[in-house]
Amino acid sequence: MPKASLATLAQLRRRDKAAFDFAEPTIAQFFDRALDEGYSLDTNGFLANPGFFQAPHRRSPHAETDIAMVGCPLDLGAIGLAGARHGPQAIREGSRNFGPVNDLTGAIPFDQCSIVDYGDVTWTRTDLVTRVSNDIASVFRELGSAGITTLSCGGEHTTTYGALKGLSEAHDDTFGLVHIDAHCDTMATWGGDTINDGSVFRQAVLEGFIDPTRSVQIGIRGRASFLWEFSHDVGMTVITSDEVYEKGTRYVIDKAHEIVGQDKAYCSFDVDGLDSSIMMGTTGPEPFGLSARQARAILYGLRGLNLIGADLVELNPNRDPTGASTHLAAAMFFELLCLLADTRVKQTQSTRPTQWHER
Ligand SMILES: [Mn+2]
Structure with a gap:
C-alpha cells in the first residue's frame, strides 16, 4: 500500500482541532466554564481542587449546595482488621481517573448539580461510639437539615450508622434501603457494644433509621451467612450473589424498585x-461475588428511586498494593455521584451547576 497522499493528509488535518474544542455542545460548554474555574484534565493539575473528582472544597455547604461528598476515615468498628480509615484519601486520589462525563448516560454531574467536597469528618474523641453517634451523625444532621443530598465514603460500615442516624433525624423519617454487600451486617452486637461493622443494619432497623420491609440486600454470600437471621426475621429482602448471577441484574433492579418504592431511601455500597x-483491598474480601459490570448495572438501575443519600464503604486500600481495588472503588463512587445527581435533578426539577469559584 502506498504512503498516504498529500491530499488525504490535508483532508485529515482539516479535522484536527485544539484540545477541548468539542463539537458536542454540552461537553464544550462544560469545559469552557470549568477550565476557566480551575478544573483540569491534567492529573498533575489537581492541586487547585484536591477534592473527590475535583469538586470544590466547602466546609460549610450552604443552601445552594445540592450534593456534599464527605469522608469518614474510621476503622475502629471493623472486627479484626484496621486500614479502612485510609479509604477517603485513597478514593480522592483514585478519583482523578474519573469524570467529568458519565459514559453510560452522557451526563456531567457538575453541570447538573452544585457539588462540594465537605472534607473529612473531624473526630472529637478517640472512641468508636462518639465518632459514629456524635461526630459523623452531627455532620449528616446538619447537611440533611439544609436539604443537601449526601455521598460519603468510609471507613468501615459503622460510618453508615452515623450517616443514617444524622439523616434520619434531619428528615424525621425512616428510609428504604438498597444495600450492596457480601454481608447483611445484621448480626447482634457483642458483650454490650452499641455497634460494630457487622451489626450496622440490625441497629439501624432497631433505632428506626431504616424500614426493614423497604430494604433490599444484594450480593450476599460467604462464610458469615449464618449470622444474618435477623434480616429474614424482620422482613428484609435478601438477594444472594448466586441469585444475581442466575436471575440477572434486571431482576435485581425490578425487585429493588418494587421493595423500596417511592418514599425516601438510602443506598449503601460495601x-x-x-x-x-x-x-x-477491603476489610472482609469474599469470593463468588458481583462483577464490576453487574454492580454498575445495578447502580444504573436505581434511577427513579427517591434517594436522599448514598455511601461507599470498607475500601482498605493498603490491603491491595496494586491499587486496583482503589481504582475500581473510585469508579463506583463516580457511578454513585452520577446516580445522586440524576436523582437530585428529578427531585428538584431543576439543574444548578457547580461553581468552583466561591461566590
Ligand atoms: Mn461486607
Whole structure:
C-alpha cells in the first residue's frame, strides 16, 4: 500500500482541532466554564481542587449546595482488621481517573448539580461510639437539615450508622434501603457494644433509621451467612450473589424498585459486594461475588428511586498494593455521584451547576 497522499493528509488535518474544542455542545460548554474555574484534565493539575473528582472544597455547604461528598476515615468498628480509615484519601486520589462525563448516560454531574467536597469528618474523641453517634451523625444532621443530598465514603460500615442516624433525624423519617454487600451486617452486637461493622443494619432497623420491609440486600454470600437471621426475621429482602448471577441484574433492579418504592431511601455500597478477585483491598474480601459490570448495572438501575443519600464503604486500600481495588472503588463512587445527581435533578426539577469559584 502506498504512503498516504498529500491530499488525504490535508483532508485529515482539516479535522484536527485544539484540545477541548468539542463539537458536542454540552461537553464544550462544560469545559469552557470549568477550565476557566480551575478544573483540569491534567492529573498533575489537581492541586487547585484536591477534592473527590475535583469538586470544590466547602466546609460549610450552604443552601445552594445540592450534593456534599464527605469522608469518614474510621476503622475502629471493623472486627479484626484496621486500614479502612485510609479509604477517603485513597478514593480522592483514585478519583482523578474519573469524570467529568458519565459514559453510560452522557451526563456531567457538575453541570447538573452544585457539588462540594465537605472534607473529612473531624473526630472529637478517640472512641468508636462518639465518632459514629456524635461526630459523623452531627455532620449528616446538619447537611440533611439544609436539604443537601449526601455521598460519603468510609471507613468501615459503622460510618453508615452515623450517616443514617444524622439523616434520619434531619428528615424525621425512616428510609428504604438498597444495600450492596457480601454481608447483611445484621448480626447482634457483642458483650454490650452499641455497634460494630457487622451489626450496622440490625441497629439501624432497631433505632428506626431504616424500614426493614423497604430494604433490599444484594450480593450476599460467604462464610458469615449464618449470622444474618435477623434480616429474614424482620422482613428484609435478601438477594444472594448466586441469585444475581442466575436471575440477572434486571431482576435485581425490578425487585429493588418494587421493595423500596417511592418514599425516601438510602443506598449503601460495601465494596466487598464485588468479587475478591477484583476487590482484595477491603476489610472482609469474599469470593463468588458481583462483577464490576453487574454492580454498575445495578447502580444504573436505581434511577427513579427517591434517594436522599448514598455511601461507599470498607475500601482498605493498603490491603491491595496494586491499587486496583482503589481504582475500581473510585469508579463506583463516580457511578454513585452520577446516580445522586440524576436523582437530585428529578427531585428538584431543576439543574444548578457547580461553581468552583466561591461566590
Ligand atoms: Mn461486607
